[in-house]
Amino acid sequence: MGYKSSPRPVFDRPTHIPYAEVTRHVWGDAGAGLVDDLIYASTDKIHQLVFGLAGGTGFKHSEDYRTVFGADEVLYVLSGTFGAANPETGEVRIVQEGEAIFFRKDTWHHGFSLSDKPVRVLEYFSPPPSTGASGVYARTRPYLEQSTYRQERFIGRWPMAADEEKQTATIKTLRDVDLLWELDPEDQGVITGLYAATEHLESGKTTVLPGRKSSMITRKGDECLYVLSGCLHVLCPDREGQVWFELNPGDGFFFPDGARHQYANLRGEPASFVFGVGPGLGDKGA
Known part of the structure; x- marks a missing residue:
């Protein structure tokens, strides 16, 4: 089964969204992994969801599910230990409960639960998928054939190059x-x-x-x-x-x-x- 876009719950006035009524969705395939989404809202301006990963699992990317988008994103860890990686640059961020990451357009990203406990992550995404910034945009980007989780360019220069790594990071950790x-x-x-x-x-x-x-x-x-x-x-x-x-x-x-x-x-x-x-x-x- 190929790529299928996520549901897009919209509201035309101020609306309470109780947890029990949140829209559920699962995406992914054998190559990308499976991710459990709870989509709170997905309008033409903002996209809010919570995604979950079982302990010891994660998501990568595949031909159908390319995790590189045309949006700014904030990911806030609600529970567990989340490993966020840019497989193009080798950047890896270890994010604990109560911490967040931020990245911009054209940032490839993978995510992992780095313990035997589930991870839950709150995500904000804008411009949202309804504008073509998610799967539609991803399919226009060159496919990343190989993934790396190690920043080779700093080997031999660490920790002296710590300031350079911070300045050039595509994924910012926010405490x-x-x-x-x-x-x-x-x-x-x-x-x-x-x-x-x-x-x-x-x-x-x-x-x-x-x-x-x-x-x-x-x-x-x-x-x-x-x-x-x-x-x-x-x-x-x-x-x-x-x-x-x-x-x-x-x-x-x-x-x-x-x-x-x-x-x-x-x-x-x-x-x-x-x-x-x-x-x-x-x-x-x-």
Whole structure:
């Protein structure tokens, strides 16, 4: 069976996406491996999913499933130890739970569970597949015939060449110390660290402390989020019908371009979530 595109769930208004209702999809073949996707949203501006790998398994690429796309991507590790590799350059990144990676257009990538435990990874992708940036784009790229997981050019120069390796890396590892941090202008108990802020994708992690709430937010692109921990309340004041939503870990939420919204924490523990906005053009303001 050849390449088959993934489902593309879309929404026309602010929408709560409970974990139990997320669209399921499996992709791959004997050459690429099999990957279990949970696709939260796939609009014409943003693509959010969680993919899973069984312990000790991984994905590579094949003629039908070429893992090189025309998009900016952020991958955040939800659980397990994830090995991310660029098989063209030999780069390898070991990414633990709570850490992320970022890479840009035309970056070949493979992924592996580096223990006997499953790996779950949250992924943001923009421009999204609906624009032709995934499988359609991949089939236009020269096929990578051989894969390597070793950077030979640094052998004999390590660790003296560590700065060069960091500057030329196609896959960036992002830990909390690497994020671009900011505080909400109205309530400094809402803390955000950005993983990426490019022309295509803005992605970050936000923590709302107990009893705090964000300013009213309006984005210039579609936004989708994933709750990591705690209980997050979302207000969509202009939505018809229900305007308050309660989100728990594993739930998602989608906001179309221009939809006003606010985050609040009405419980006694911090609430944290990761978000992606496409295109990455910042806020319009309230």
